Amino acid sequence: MFKIPDHQVAGHVAGAGKLGPLVDDSGRFYKPLQDGQRGTEEVSFYESFSSNTQIPEKIRKFFPIFYGTKIMKASTGIEHPHIILQDLVSSRLSPSLMDIKIGARTWAPEASEEYITKCLKKDRESTSVSLGYRLSGLRVFIGDELGFYKPERDVMRKAGPDDVRLFLMKFVSSNLESESGSESKPDCSLVASVYGGDNGILSQLLELKAWFEDQTVYHFYACSLLFMFEKGLTSNPEVKLIDFAHVEEGKGVIDHNFLGGLCSLIKFISDILSDTNDLKNGLIEP
Amino acid sequence: MFKIPDHQVAGHVAGAGKLGPLVDDSGRFYKPLQDGQRGTEEVSFYESFSSNTQIPEKIRKFFPIFYGTKIMKASTGIEHPHIILQDLVSSRLSPSLMDIKIGARTWAPEASEEYITKCLKKDRESTSVSLGYRLSGLRVFIGDELGFYKPERDVMRKAGPDDVRLFLMKFVSSNLESESGSESKPDCSLVASVYGGDNGILSQLLELKAWFEDQTVYHFYACSLLFMFEKGLTSNPEVKLIDFAHVEEGKGVIDHNFLGGLCSLIKFISDILSDTNDLKNGLIEP
Numbered sequence: 001m002f003k004i005p006d007h008q009v010a011g012h013v014a015g016a017g018k019l020g021p022l023v024d025d026s027g028r029f030y031k032p033l034q035d036g037q038r039g040t041e042e043v044s045f046y047e048s049f050s051s052n053t054q055i056p057e058k059i060r061k062f063f064p065i066f067y068g069t070k071i072m073k074a075s076t077g078i079e080h081p082h083i084i085l086q087d088l089v090s091s092r093l094s095p096s097l098m099d100i101k102i103g104a105r106t107w108a109p110e111a112s113e114e115y116i117t118k119c120l121k122k123d124r125e126s127t128s129v130s131l132g133y134r135l136s137g138l139r140v141f142i143g144d145e146l147g148f149y150k151p152e153r154d155v156m157r158k159a160g161p162d163d164v165r166l167f168l169m170k171f172v173s174s175n176l177e178s179e180s181g182s183e184s185k186p187d188c189s190l191v192a193s194v195y196g197g198d199n200g201i202l203s204q205l206l207e208l209k210a211w212f213e214d215q216t217v218y219h220f221y222a223c224s225l226l227f228m229f230e231k232g233l234t235s236n237p238e239v240k241l242i243d244f245a246h247v248e249e250g251k252g253v254i255d256h257n258f259l260g261g262l263c264s265l266i267k268f269i270s271d272i273l274s275d276t277n278d279l280k281n282g283l284i285e286p
Numbered sequence: 287m288f289k290i291p292d293h294q295v296a297g298h299v300a301g302a303g304k305l306g307p308l309v310d311d312s313g314r315f316y317k318p319l320q321d322g323q324r325g326t327e328e329v330s331f332y333e334s335f336s337s338n339t340q341i342p343e344k345i346r347k348f349f350p351i352f353y354g355t356k357i358m359k360a361s362t363g364i365e366h367p368h369i370i371l372q373d374l375v376s377s378r379l380s381p382s383l384m385d386i387k388i389g390a391r392t393w394a395p396e397a398s399e400e401y402i403t404k405c406l407k408k409d410r411e412s413t414s415v416s417l418g419y420r421l422s423g424l425r426v427f428i429g430d431e432l433g434f435y436k437p438e439r440d441v442m443r444k445a446g447p448d449d450v451r452l453f454l455m456k457f458v459s460s461n462l463e464s465e466s467g468s469e470s471k472p473d474c475s476l477v478a479s480v481y482g483g484d485n486g487i488l489s490q491l492l493e494l495k496a497w498f499e500d501q502t503v504y505h506f507y508a509c510s511l512l513f514m515f516e517k518g519l520t521s522n523p524e525v526k527l528i529d530f531a532h533v534e535e536g537k538g539v540i541d542h543n544f545l546g547g548l549c550s551l552i553k554f555i556s557d558i559l560s561d562t563n564d565l566k567n568g569l570i571e572p
Binding site for chain 2: 131
């Protein structure tokens with residue numbers, strides 16, 4: 001009944017003797033509680049968020065539905081506590097996915113010195129500090145026979161600002177080859193239907209931004225945005241927030257760290273949209 | 287002809303044998319070039335900014351006018367190069383002033399390790415990391431006889447999030463005592479005329495915010511917002527940006543660090559405005 005998810009792009013992957021998430025065929029996602037504080041903090045967040053009546057419905061839809069916790073046989077074969085969540089991709093056949101960790105800073109001010117040092121190093125080595133976000137995972141569906149374009153984790157980790165812009169363009173392109181080394185210029189043929197439009201990703205990010213300009217309840221450190229869509233007549237693009245092991249109380253202050261990174265990502269996506277338009281209208285050279 | 291400015295709230299103060307800014311009676315401010323890279327970088331910024339045709343006029347008004355550089359006798363009595371700027375307070379008799387250093391991070395990614403370590407320590411010890419900004423100076427005019435309310439530098443430096451909120455309230459209050467230890471609750475009697483209204487500080491900050499959501503030319507590290515107003519029939523509140531010794535090229539990326547801090551400050555000021563309104567309308571207890 002439980003199986004390893006087909007569509008994971010980042011995080012721990014379940015395997016022989018390895019702890020990782022499981023899914024069932026009723027659309028639920030079982031995430032093993034992480035060690036120590038992280039696991040309990042993630043459960044605390046879901047409990048607080050799901051019972052918080054001040055969260056507007058139009059914001060709640062950006063978060064996975066929480067169904068509680070359960071001790072069950074994990075992917076390792078051993079009993080382990082799990083968080084039960086909505087499986088965000090269960091209704092999709094071949095989704096293209098991108099996982100973007102938001103914030104120039106992935107550590108809370110209250111974290112331990114050791115943890116801060118470790119995070120700060122990663123934040124400075126990746127694009128977190130420079131762009132306010134970094135890519136954690138990417139998988140673009142090319143076609144039934146060609147499968148997926150999926151750059152190696154190491155390639156993602158070493159990506160600089162220009163690479164990140166290119167990956168954001170590849171996510172909405174059709175001319176990719178499954179070899180991640182491919183150097184063809186992404187055609188951005190899906191940009192209007194995925195990033196653009198009233199229900200597109202940009203529009204959803206702007207809804208989130210408006211909430212982050214005002215909400216002072218939670219600070220989301222090391223939290224990711226998950227972008228999803230499918231090729232076809234209706235790409236049905238969706239944005240979700242995931243990974244809440246480092247959420248802290250906002251204490252009356254907005255999450256300026258998340259908001260800054262979100263605004264930076266919004267600007268990248270707006271630029272890709274307007275460049276593609278200018279290209280189409282002959283305003284810039286290909 | 288040159289004298290030490292009356293209305294300085296932060297930064298190096300000129301004195302016997304001490305290098306600091308000077309003003310003249312024609313409304314110009316002479317800022318001694320800082321040592322090494324800082325001084326030259328600040329000049330570079332002013333030269334680049336004043337000749338940049340892409341800066342909208344409504345944004346240019348937030349910056350001091352730049353009149354070039356000059357080697358002249360400094361406050362120490364020794365010849366020293368100075369940046370010549372508009373004296374922002376020359377037309378005001380008894381201005382209330384607040385200097386707010388914007389950004390959770392006051393260091394550029396390209397800075398030296400030694401400098402980053404020093405800044406990071408200050409950012410974590412102050413409210414920079416938690417609020418996305420910190421207060422660097424405050425001076426509130428009380429009356430011709432009582433003079434100014436001006437907390438000690440050390441008090442400002444140690445201010446936590448709640449203290450910062452209180453200082454932002456005191457800035458627009460009339461019931462202060464010149465003793466900075468005074469514990470009376472600030473009355474926020476000037477909040478509507480200084481923070482509120484079409485020409486108020488909040489409205490000016492929102493104009494700046496819109497520019498920061500889009501501009502990718504400059505990243506302003508360790509830069510301050512200066513708030514100014516005068517008691518009287520027209521308080522004429524003004525916001526200016528000052529201190530550009532650590533401005534870097536934006537390279538196509540928005541200044542998410544400045545923008546995040548600016549949004550956090552905007553939320554604090556909006557909260558003070560709406561709390562005062564609620565108090566007036568009896569919606570909350572005094």
